[in-house]
Amino acid sequence: MKTMIFGAGSDLGVHIDGAHLGPIQLMNDLKSFYKGESMSFIQYENIIKSRNLSDLKKNEYEIEKFNTALYKAMVEKMKEKYFPILIGGDHSVSIASALASAKVNGNIGIIWFDAHTDYNTFETTVSGNIHGLPLATINGYKNEELRYFHDGNVIQAAKTVVVGARSIDDWEKDNIKYSGITVFTTQDIKEKGVEAVVEEAFKIAGYKTKGIHISYDLDLLDPEVAPGVSIPEFDGITEEEAMKINELIIKHINEVVSYDLVEFNPLRDQNRRTEQIALNLLAQTIRSIENKGKYVKKY
Numbered sequence: 405m406k407t408m409i410f411g412a413g414s415d416l417g418v419h420i421d422g423a424h425l426g427p428i429q430l431m432n433d434l435k436s437f438y439k440g441e442s443m444s445f446i447q448y449e450n451i452i453k454s455r456n457l458s459d460l461k462k463n464e465y466e467i468e469k470f471n472t473a474l475y476k477a478m479v480e481k482m483k484e485k486y487f488p489i490l491i492g493g494d495h496s497v498s499i500a501s502a503l504a505s506a507k508v509n510g511n512i513g514i515i516w517f518d519a520h521t522d523y524n525t526f527e528t529t530v531s532g533n534i535h536g537l538p539l540a541t542i543n544g545y546k547n548e549e550l551r552y553f554h555d556g557n558v559i560q561a562a563k564t565v566v567v568g569a570r571s572i573d574d575w576e577k578d579n580i581k582y583s584g585i586t587v588f589t590t591q592d593i594k595e596k597g598v599e600a601v602v603e604e605a606f607k608i609a610g611y612k613t614k615g616i617h618i619s620y621d622l623d624l625l626d627p628e629v630a631p632g633v634s635i636p637e638f639d640g641i642t643e644e645e646a647m648k649i650n651e652l653i654i655k656h657i658n659e660v661v662s663y664d665l666v667e668f669n670p671l672r673d674q675n676r677r678t679e680q681i682a683l684n685l686l687a688q689t690i691r692s693i694e695n696k697g698k699y700v701k702k703y
């Protein structure tokens with residue numbers, strides 16, 4: 405299957421700088437391996453990024469503008485039958501990719517691999533960092549300001565699963581309860597094992613849907629393993645568990661219709677450790693997408 409990489413170089417969703425440099429770096433690293441096509445979206449020049457902690461709608465207008473351009477390009481390319489691979493950027497860019505996938509593929513589910521549930525609204529956010537709001541936005545749960553560009557398609561909360569969460573704000577918990585999404589915590593992974601949790605996630609997101617959007621935030625991993633993210637959370641999963649998750653994603657690749665890898669922050673990385681992990685994940689996933697439907701059973 406033909407693929408298209410979308411590099412979404414934006415860190416507007418978080419007051420810490422650096423995630424905007426992630427995609428360019430990873431796309432350069434991939435050059436020797438990736439023969440497919442790519443498009444790059446760079447954070448708008450001449451904007452003054454708000455990092456003011458008391459600003460509870462940081463860069464809202466700029467993020468909407470960035471995502472509008474990204475969404476339009478992604479919809480267009482998906483209609484041309486490209487499989488989209490989005491490299492972030494902070495997680496606010498996934499509003500564009502997930503809603504573009506819902507627009508083109510119809511009723512889809514979503515699995516959100518993340519240390520955070522990203523289920524805040526403008527009423528509940530304490531930081532005002534919009535990368536804490538995307539999943540609620542994708543579900544159509546408030547945050548209309550962040551999806552003016554979309555054409556009415558949202559992803560149902562009943563088909564939405566978070567895997568690996570371990571940092572959920574108090575008010576955010578109410579949003580989650582009200583919405584009805586499924587959340588598997590890092591603790592669930594430790595208790596039940598990676599395989600049981602991920603298989604269950606695929607079951608929920610895949611139930612009577614036309615495919616699954618995968619959104620993978622590198623802060624899922626423990627910062628000891630992958631320090632190069634903007635908001636690290638301790639007690640995360642190991643590199644081995646992360647690779648196992650990827651194996652399971654690849655096992656289910658025929659159900660996957662779109663894929664994000666986000667939140668690599670090169671300014672926070674140490675000895676390129678996070679970069680190497682991100683590259684491994686991308687290389688494995690891209691290869692399996694390229695081989696989708698290639699092997700036809702002969703006997």
Ligand SMILES: [Mn+2]
Pocket residue numbers: 495518520522535621
């Ligand atoms: Mn996230």
